[in-house]
Amino acid sequence: MLVVLVLSLLPTNWLIPWTNRLSEIVRLPLVPLGDVATSVRIWLTVDGSDLADRGQFDLLETERNEYRRRFHAANERVRELEGLVKSLRGLPPTGGVGEFMAIEVDVIGGDPSNPASPLRVNAGTRRGIFPGAVAVHRGDTLVGRVLADVGPTTAWVRPAVGFGLLDARLVDDQGIAADSPGREGVPVQLTPDNGGWTTTVDRAAAIEVGMVARLHDPGWSRFSQGLVIGMVREISTLESNPTRKTVRIDVLNDPQRLDHFLIVGPKSSEGAAP
């Protein structure tokens, strides 16, 4: 008991090197059970934000028709681009982002009561995961970043909302490449607030509800730049300064409700990101 008391009061630097390893070893046999239990939990729970009223249903119907129109337009565009790809095939690769790895992982633990709480995933250094790699959901949504000290079989991913201030750009995402001319978006600095972010912008800035926030933060890995981190949900005039307005941005997918996603980072030969 005295040993435990002393351990609990030791400086953090003395504990980090070995308590992480010990936790990894102790939790290793529980990984399969945790994976199953997390899947069952997500299957059982209903996301309250999924429930919609009449007005939202009408809006969804309008959006469905709009997206159906865009789908057909996109199909036409795909056919056109396929022809272009055929003509471009055979050119040497540009290698813009370099060699990368993408590993699908399952969430085996987390704390849904806290949106910023780290998620434990069932992959570690043995599968090529390194600190700083980014977690991506459905190809375009940033979940978070792998924390330092990855274990051989498990790793911790902290949601983006848990990383303090973030630099981002608010863009009107119409499925057009964000780097097209004139589509740079409005640069903002996001402050974490109650599971999402808030920011203030000039009143003249062209920002509307439904625009998406894409990460443009040099402190993050190059693989995370341009990924969606949230959506504008509310815009209101700043009471203390009517020339500015406050923008509320919510996460697109609650990280605590995900049971699997991709970890993307440089290949091990390139070293840890960023």
Added chain:
Amino acid sequence: MRLGIFAIALAICLVLDSSFLMALSIGGVHPMSTAVLMVFVGLFAPRRTVLWTALVAGIFLDLATISTYRIDEPFFLIGPYAMGCVFGANLILPIRTMVFRRNPIAVGLLTIPYLLAVDVAFMAVWTIRSFYAETATPWGDASAASELGRRMGEAMYTGGFGIPFAWILLLTWSSWRFEVGSVRR
């Protein structure tokens, strides 16, 4: 008491606490099956065994509770739950002769003071550390009083959850091979 059965039960409870029971979360509060298990063991096992199992379960809980150091470094502190569980076990031991141990309601209700004792010790250790260590407390920017209030809610929720859970545990009572002479039923 058969330690193998305890180890299996503890493993299941740790998994339930860290993932599945989040499905029962109400207002950020979810029940803690490990506390119910510890009260169950505390009611039937010999004193020495109760204290050792409480210490082991507490260490496992500590190793499952992540904190972060300097924003992005995961960190596990051995002690808060370990001492809390032993403190809680010391609270249960004198009371156990006064209750009907084979009654699930008794197990559920005893879980409330047990978990409060665990939480008080847990918060005491983190509060002491916050005076000198660079690690943030698990309750972050919230006040210790609000965290204690949240944990009281968690204790009461666990007490209610503990009644059906204790009923399940009591169904397995014969497998545990507790050495009890005259347990009040």
